[in-house]
Amino acid sequence: MQDHMVRIVSSDGLLRGVAAVTTDLVKEICQKQQTDLTATVALGRLLTGGALLGCLLKGQQRLALVVEGNGPLGKLSVETDADGRVRGSIRNPVAGLPPKADRFDVAGAVGRAGFLHVWKDLGLKAPYQSMVQLQSSEIAEDLAWYLTSSEQIPSSVSLGVELDSAGQVAAAGGLLIQALPPGDEQRVDLLVERLQQLPPVTSLLRQGLDPAGILAQLFNELDFRVQAEVPLSFYCPCDRQQIQQMLVGLGVAELQSLADEQQPAEVTCEYCRSQYHFSQQELLALINK
Numbered sequence: 001m002q003d004h005m006v007r008i009v010s011s012d013g014l015l016r017g018v019a020a021v022t023t024d025l026v027k028e029i030c031q032k033q034q035t036d037l038t039a040t041v042a043l044g045r046l047l048t049g050g051a052l053l054g055c056l057l058k059g060q061q062r063l064a065l066v067v068e069g070n071g072p073l074g075k076l077s078v079e080t081d082a083d084g085r086v087r088g089s090i091r092n093p094v095a096g097l098p099p100k101a102d103r104f105d106v107a108g109a110v111g112r113a114g115f116l117h118v119w120k121d122l123g124l125k126a127p128y129q130s131m132v133q134l135q136s137s138e139i140a141e142d143l144a145w146y147l148t149s150s151e152q153i154p155s156s157v158s159l160g161v162e163l164d165s166a167g168q169v170a171a172a173g174g175l176l177i178q179a180l181p182p183g184d185e186q187r188v189d190l191l192v193e194r195l196q197q198l199p200p201v202t203s204l205l206r207q208g209l210d211p212a213g214i215l216a217q218l219f220n221e222l223d224f225r226v227q228a229e230v231p232l233s234f235y236c237p238c239d240r241q242q243i244q245q246m247l248v249g250l251g252v253a254e255l256q257s258l259a260d261e262q263q264p265a266e267v268t269c270e271y272c273r274s275q276y277h278f279s280q281q282e283l284l285a286l287i288n289k
């Protein structure tokens, strides 16, 4: 099944559901980032959460999620857009933590204390920025808390990354349920109850259900219509110009010391691992700018 996501809304417009399969995306990005098992599950959850939230964007809008806790992973970043193009990076890809009670210790790897930052470029003058404290550091609950407290839309998020015995990503996906204003508490309770009874998203995917099938199981007899179906893919929009700007941002002294090293400076994009080389002359030209 190719990675994609589906967004539905109940016919009265009060309930929204998004489901995604992200197996290949998580596999590809975690390979680029060279994550260990726990880091794969942590970054995979954030990538999937980013995709789900990205499904609520329109046109040229972009979204970035950054989780920064006091655990060994340091900082996890995910960026996405309305077209389902996703990239992600992790500061320290090796959590080096043993599983806890047969589960990967994502909360320990992220760190129990920290923040979730959300940036949205909605095409306005300044980007929208928000920050919430991490609740459980298991990612899904943290995203749900952000949506509920900061965006004021009661939300339930479920994220799953399942690894096989060789440590490879076997399945990854997620589910987002939102109660839209003015709200319908009774039916929200019903959906949340159903969500809790549902097997993990990854089990459903492995049973052969696709995102539309998972949403249909959840919404069941409730009337709904499909609003969007979006393919998901890895995409990094970095280019030489951006990297050049980043170098300029380092300041004259830092650039001069790079130029003094008498060899080309090598800059690696943290997301796609593309390498950019700048000769001594190019570095000097940047200083003179």
Ligand SMILES: [Zn+2]
Residues within 6 Å of the ligand: 236, 237, 238, 269, 270, 271, 272, 273, 274
């Ligand atoms: Zn890149």
